[in-house]
Amino acid sequence: MAMPIFKNLEKLGRTLTRGVLDSLFPRPCIYCGGHRDGGGEFLCTPCLGDIAFIRRPLCEACGMPADVSYEFPLAGFLCGECRKNPHPFDRARSLGTYDTVLKELIHAFKYSPQPGAIADIAGLLERYFASAPEGYTGFYVAPVPLHFRKMRERGFDQSFLIAREVASVLNLPLASGLLSRVRDTGSQTARTRVERSRNIRGAFAVDRPEVVRGKDVLLVDDVFTTGATAGEAARVLKRAGAGRVHVFTLARVVV
Ligand SMILES: [Zn+2]
Numbered sequence: 001m002a003m004p005i006f007k008n009l010e011k012l013g014r015t016l017t018r019g020v021l022d023s024l025f026p027r028p029c030i031y032c033g034g035h036r037d038g039g040g041e042f043l044c045t046p047c048l049g050d051i052a053f054i055r056r057p058l059c060e061a062c063g064m065p066a067d068v069s070y071e072f073p074l075a076g077f078l079c080g081e082c083r084k085n086p087h088p089f090d091r092a093r094s095l096g097t098y099d100t101v102l103k104e105l106i107h108a109f110k111y112s113p114q115p116g117a118i119a120d121i122a123g124l125l126e127r128y129f130a131s132a133p134e135g136y137t138g139f140y141v142a143p144v145p146l147h148f149r150k151m152r153e154r155g156f157d158q159s160f161l162i163a164r165e166v167a168s169v170l171n172l173p174l175a176s177g178l179l180s181r182v183r184d185t186g187s188q189t190a191r192t193r194v195e196r197s198r199n200i201r202g203a204f205a206v207d208r209p210e211v212v213r214g215k216d217v218l219l220v221d222d223v224f225t226t227g228a229t230a231g232e233a234a235r236v237l238k239r240a241g242a243g244r245v246h247v248f249t250l251a252r253v254v255v
Pocket residue numbers: 029030031032033034043044045046047048
């Protein structure tokens with residue numbers, strides 16, 4: 001029983017220290033360098049407000065924003081890529097586009113390492129889901145697992161932290177043990193979708209299929225690039241008997 005109290009005290013101590021340090025030496029907004037007065041932990045109010053949520057019209061399968069100018073998207077619209085090569089997941093959605101402010105925030109969160117950026121991310125998730133048309137009733141939230149070697153290098157698992165916030169905002173159970181990462185795949189950057197799909201093959205495993213069977217899963221990751229990683233995770237979950245597999249990422253690359 002002593003541990004949680006100690007942990008809470010430690011957390012409180014850190015929060016207080018940060019509060020004192022912040023008032024003495026206010027850190028500027030990580031994106032524009034301006035004052036964060038009344039803004040988030042890392043971003044100022046105008047920069048937070050500049051993060052535009054991806055809403056319809058979009059591809060109903062992968063969530064890619066649709067261009068209304070040349071192909072008016074009707075209900076059930078699918079982008080060319082999804083019509084050619086359907087993804088193993090049923091649907092993917094992302095909060096925003098992986099550029100400018102959101103990209104900077106994810107970088108601060110992931111590489112600095114400053115997991116404290118989760119406070120700003122949590123605020124964005126609350127606003128995004130408050131007006132999201134998609135329902136996730138009955139879903140279990142599962143992070144796309146990170147390989148333990150990366151976890152050791154980084155000291156924390158960004159997908160797990162985002163998934164925990166998503167579960168809390170949507171009031172859904174967090175099921176972080178559904179999938180495990182059995183193979184380190186190296187960086188997926190600078191690979192095409194086909195190369196990524198091949199490279200990620202066999203990276204995930206389900207240890208207890210009886211826990212996965214029949215469950216609707218909301219897979220959570222930080223960035224959706226080609227969908228290869230989320231697709232492989234969904235394929236493995238479905239093979240183990242999962243019901244619907246939906247994907248949610250903070251950001252997506254829009255080409
Ligand atoms: Zn700013």
